[in-house]
Amino acid sequence: MAKILVVDDDPAFNKMLSSFLRRQDHEVEEAFSSKSALAAFKTQAIDLVLTDFKLPDMDGLDLIRIIKEERPDLPVILITNYSDIRTAVTSIQLGAFEFVTKPVNPDELLLTVGQALLEKSSSGETKSKAIKKSDSPPKYVVGKSPASLKLWEHLQLVAPTKMTVLILGESGTGKEYAAKMIHEKSKRSKEPFVALDCGVLSKELAASELFGHVKGAFTGAVQDKKGAFEVANGGTIFLDEIGNLPYAVQVQLLRVIQERKVRRVGSEKEIDVDVRIIAATNENIKETGSQSEFRADLYHRLNEFEIKIPPLRERREDLAEYVNLFLHQACEELDREVEGLDADAMSIVENYPWPGNLRELKNVIKRGVLLSMGSKITSAQLPGELAHESILVPSYSSENGHGVESMIQQPATDLKAMQEQNEKQLILETLERTKYNKSKTAKLLNIDRKTLYNKLTKYQIDV
Numbered sequence: 475m476a477k478i479l480v481v482d483d484d485p486a487f488n489k490m491l492s493s494f495l496r497r498q499d500h501e502v503e504e505a506f507s508s509k510s511a512l513a514a515f516k517t518q519a520i521d522l523v524l525t526d527f528k529l530p531d532m533d534g535l536d537l538i539r540i541i542k543e544e545r546p547d548l549p550v551i552l553i554t555n556y557s558d559i560r561t562a563v564t565s566i567q568l569g570a571f572e573f574v575t576k577p578v579n580p581d582e583l584l585l586t587v588g589q590a591l592l593e594k595s596s597s598g599e600t601k602s603k604a605i606k607k608s609d610s611p612p613k614y615v616v617g618k619s620p621a622s623l624k625l626w627e628h629l630q631l632v633a634p635t636k637m638t639v640l641i642l643g644e645s646g647t648g649k650e651y652a653a654k655m656i657h658e659k660s661k662r663s664k665e666p667f668v669a670l671d672c673g674v675l676s677k678e679l680a681a682s683e684l685f686g687h688v689k690g691a692f693t694g695a696v697q698d699k700k701g702a703f704e705v706a707n708g709g710t711i712f713l714d715e716i717g718n719l720p721y722a723v724q725v726q727l728l729r730v731i732q733e734r735k736v737r738r739v740g741s742e743k744e745i746d747v748d749v750r751i752i753a754a755t756n757e758n759i760k761e762t763g764s765q766s767e768f769r770a771d772l773y774h775r776l777n778e779f780e781i782k783i784p785p786l787r788e789r790r791e792d793l794a795e796y797v798n799l800f801l802h803q804a805c806e807e808l809d810r811e812v813e814g815l816d817a818d819a820m821s822i823v824e825n826y827p828w829p830g831n832l833r834e835l836k837n838v839i840k841r842g843v844l845l846s847m848g849s850k851i852t853s854a855q856l857p858g859e860l861a862h863e864s865i866l867v868p869s870y871s872s873e874n875g876h877g878v879e880s881m882i883q884q885p886a887t888d889l890k891a892m893q894e895q896n897e898k899q900l901i902l903e904t905l906e907r908t909k910y911n912k913s914k915t916a917k918l919l920n921i922d923r924k925t926l927y928n929k930l931t932k933y934q935i936d937v
């Protein structure tokens with residue numbers, strides 16, 4: 475039995491969800507605002523938070539941010555409308571365990587709750603909250619699009635070298651997966667691969683998570699602790715969301731890269747480390763660098779070799795292969811036998827822009843497998859919004875300049891124009907929500923202020 479905090483201002487929905495979870499033998503604490511949620515979170519031993527995105531006094535993302543700052547190990551599941559998929563993607567970047575879309579499917583919710591609690595209990599012993607150690611080698615889909623083939627070639631080329639790699643790509647494109655691949659194909663593959671999510675590290679904890687600390691170094695440092703660099707010694711460290719690393723810690727990281735030595739917080743002793751660094755970001759840290767939020771010297775050190783992972787919408791030829799893999803994985807996990815998607819469902823999948831990239835696709839397929847009644851996933855088992863947002867795009871063969879489909883299937887909408895329209899709309903909505911506070915808007919949208927200013931100019935938004 476776990477203690478679950480349910481946060482939703484809609485009393486009927488909150489009650490329904492809470493009673494459902496109680497029937498599954500969980501203890502439930504109901505909160506109808508962020509304020510009462512935070513009060514409960516601070517005073518009770520909560521194991522899992524389920525929160526709605528739209529709350530009266532603060533949005534779900536801010537709530538996740540506060541919770542994660544205090545307890546990075548506490549799993550949070552965001553409940554959101556599918557139309558808020560970008561929000562959901564941001565929630566994952568902030569460290570949410572998963573998002574579940576409304577209308578909530580009971581089986582899907584139970585599965586997600588179960589997985590979140592399982593992960594929490596298994597991470598209980600590891601002292602470090604942001605460090606994820608990986609042991610099983612990934613099953614890597616190479617894909618057949620020119621972009622994916624090039625990516626694969628670059629991964630193969632750089633893997634056996636000692637080079638530091640900077641991986642760029644939107645959220646969910648597979649940056650961590652690519653980093654694991656590089657590690658697997660390097661001479662260090664038998665040594666640890668340690669992933670550290672810099673996005674969830676508070677200013678105070680970042681140095682300790684990276685470099686460790688000694689007992690008494692700060693309040694709460696009750697015993698000596700190894701940092702991620704020491705844990706990864708001999709192997710590879712993957713620094714995700716590197717753009718979020720506090721400035722002071724960037725300086726320390728630069729020193730570690732140059733001298734290959736770490737000093738635990740509160741200690742003078744230098745410890746030799748032999749660690750290959752792979753960093754990743756989904757924002758333009760080069761731009762941030764010019765604003766001196768991200769140090770240019772660190773950027774150049776990390777960027778000995780740069781790998782760009784294209785968004786899924788730019789490599790649609792690979793979709794079928796990913797769908798097959800995720801279908802297979804979901805069937806194994808859920809103990810189901812689903813053969814594939816029917817023609818309608820596949821057409822929706824092929825024409826949807828996938829803003830959450832592979833992660834979103836994986837979730838959608840898993841949900842489809844869970845809900846499917848027969849041997850095929852039908853369009854009814856896909857989130858309704860997928861069909862609404864699906865658009866006709868030119869067929870693959872037309873991109874290559876041959877194939878009759880190019881003549882039959884004309885694009886109904888210009889993909890780029892549609893994305894820009896969505897982006898503009900999202901910026902306008904977020905500005906309104908933050909009462910036109912640009913810093914808050916940039917933070918919510920997970921971009922830096924300079925990028926926001928550029929986009930305001932581009933879309934002629936006058937604020």
Ligand SMILES: Nc1ncnc2c1ncn2[C@@H]1O[C@H](COP(=O)(O)OP(=O)(O)OP(=O)(O)O)[C@@H](O)[C@H]1O
Nearest residue numbers: 613614615644645646647648649650651756832833
């Ligand atoms: N080449 C691949 N083959 C098979 N599965 C993949 C591949 N790349 C990514 N995935 C799957 O896609 C999901 C998203 O990948 P990953 O977590 O690496 O993305 P990311 O870019 O690091 O995301 P974020 O920026 O949000 O941290 C993972 O669940 C992973 O299993």
